[in-house]
Amino acid sequence: MLEEQDMNSGEMPVALVVGAGDAIGAAISRKFAEDGFRVCVARRNADKLEDLVAAMKADGLEATAFGCDARKEDQIETLFKDIEANYGPLEVVVFNVGANVPMSILETSSQKFSKIWEMACFAGFLTGREAARVMSPRKKGTIIFTGATASVRGGANFGAFASAKHGLRALAQSMARELGPQNIHVAHVIIDAAVDTPWIRDFLPNYQALADKDGIVIPNDLAENYVMLHHQPKNAWTFELDIRPWIERW
Numbered sequence: 001m002l003e004e005q006d007m008n009s010g011e012m013p014v015a016l017v018v019g020a021g022d023a024i025g026a027a028i029s030r031k032f033a034e035d036g037f038r039v040c041v042a043r044r045n046a047d048k049l050e051d052l053v054a055a056m057k058a059d060g061l062e063a064t065a066f067g068c069d070a071r072k073e074d075q076i077e078t079l080f081k082d083i084e085a086n087y088g089p090l091e092v093v094v095f096n097v098g099a100n101v102p103m104s105i106l107e108t109s110s111q112k113f114s115k116i117w118e119m120a121c122f123a124g125f126l127t128g129r130e131a132a133r134v135m136s137p138r139k140k141g142t143i144i145f146t147g148a149t150a151s152v153r154g155g156a157n158f159g160a161f162a163s164a165k166h167g168l169r170a171l172a173q174s175m176a177r178e179l180g181p182q183n184i185h186v187a188h189v190i191i192d193a194a195v196d197t198p199w200i201r202d203f204l205p206n207y208q209a210l211a212d213k214d215g216i217v218i219p220n221d222l223a224e225n226y227v228m229l230h231h232q233p234k235n236a237w238t239f240e241l242d243i244r245p246w247i248e249r250w
Helices: 024-034 046-058 073-086 110-138 159-182 198-203 207-212 219-231
Strands: 014-018 038-043 062-067 090-095 141-148 184-191 240-243
Touching (some): 014 073, 024 219, 062 073, 141 219, 159 184
Parallel strands (some): 014 038, 090 141
16 A cells, blocks of 8 residues: 555545556546545556556545455455455445456467466456445445456457456356345446557557547546446446447447
């Protein structure tokens, strides 16, 4: 944790983003903070969150960083206990851990397959379970899982990633059916496109041409959908939201 905050410094709702990376996760975190949330951001190395938290605080937003390996049950359990005890009851939990590693099936070792599954699926189970455990007694909350093209379509050289993302989607479906009657909104967001990140800008050959015609997903625009999902009325909940720019074929 980068900094202790006074738990009595206001009755703000609390959101947790597990997998608060430099692009999508950071944008989601900022959007919830702008919506009035005290945002807890978590990733394996808390030091990598310093710039994000500093920038948010500079803008008058509430943010606290945590180091947590989401694949480790004890660390996830400790993370939720810490937040609930010292920052307030969690109203929103977003699982945004990525593991998009392309490799031929011929070169996929059991170790690599297991690691990708742990990151993209098992960690989602641990996060979702702990979120359900704290929200269920209160009969209130939103749990959002970030999916990908691989959630519904297994492309060549993405066997490990696709299997994990398919599993995460199935987990989200099951949780939505179980927790919906308890007033807990579970949603799955499929991001079916390239997202504007430093890696995409450097390695996508036609990046600028696509960006010039709104063919690349902008993280801040994407993040608005996560806040929207949380605010949906119960009579019109969305379970699965497909997001892609107009140019993307599907």
